[in-house]
Amino acid sequence: MSDHKIVFTGTTGAGKTTAIAAISDTPPVMTDVPSTDPSTGKPMTTVGLDFGQVRLDSGEQVRLFGTPGQVRFDFLWRILARNAIGVVVLIDNSRPDPLADMATYLDAFRAELDVMACVVGVGRTEQHASPTIDDFVDALAARGLVLPVLPVDVRQRDDVLMLLDTLLAQIEASNAE
Ligand SMILES: Nc1nc2c(ncn2[C@@H]2O[C@H](COP(=O)(O)OP(=O)(O)O)[C@@H](O)[C@H]2O)c(=O)[nH]1
Ligand SMILES: [Mg+2]
Numbered sequence: 001m002s003d004h005k006i007v008f009t010g011t012t013g014a015g016k017t018t019a020i021a022a023i024s025d026t027p028p029v030m031t032d033v034p035s036t037d038p039s040t041g042k043p044m045t046t047v048g049l050d051f052g053q054v055r056l057d058s059g060e061q062v063r064l065f066g067t068p069g070q071v072r073f074d075f076l077w078r079i080l081a082r083n084a085i086g087v088v089v090l091i092d093n094s095r096p097d098p099l100a101d102m103a104t105y106l107d108a109f110r111a112e113l114d115v116m117a118c119v120v121g122v123g124r125t126e127q128h129a130s131p132t133i134d135d136f137v138d139a140l141a142a143r144g145l146v147l148p149v150l151p152v153d154v155r156q157r158d159d160v161l162m163l164l165d166t167l168l169a170q171i172e173a174s175n176a177e
Helices: 016-023 071-081 098-108 133-142 157-176
Strands: 005-010 032-034 044-046 050-055 061-066 086-092 117-123 149-152
Touching: 005 016, 005 071, 005 098, 016 050, 016 061, 016 086, 016 157, 071 098, 086 098, 086 157, 098 133, 117 133, 117 157, 133 149, 149 157
Parallel strands: 005 061, 005 086, 086 117, 117 149
Antiparallel strands: 032 044, 050 061
């Protein structure tokens, strides 16, 4: 691992800002501003990016970046992903078509996924059990991808750390090959 940078992506409201704030050792840098789009149901939205840092038990320092959610910023997603070791795709399972949301981000990061670790974190599964974790795994398999899919509550530090650990385990496994 020469560069310890991890990118969090996902739809607006999926929890990128919350996840980074939950684990960052330094006060997270956020660029949320009042939302002009009432349909998101959120008073604030991220126009730029989120940034945080976390020191792992191993002593390694990891930089965390959150992408702007809106698809119109997708050129920024790949700029942010340069030199990253992994990407966390956050899914909001309360949205109309969470499997399509996952596909959007997998498409956007298609080239990066060849060289980068990836995990999928599915949020709000308690109130929204469908699609199930197995449905996400099946949808990934249909694309020829085998990636970890975990239910997460991004407000819980331990859940976000679990996502990170899963991602890092993937990287270590591929380095050992
Ligand atoms: N009730 C509930 N709220 C959640 C859950 N997961 C995330 N949230 C909330 O969803 C919002 C996510 O917003 P934010 O982190 O700004 O999303 P971003 O647009 O991806 O950066 C926050 O207000 C979280 O508290 C969940 O499992 N249950
Ligand atoms: Mg945000």
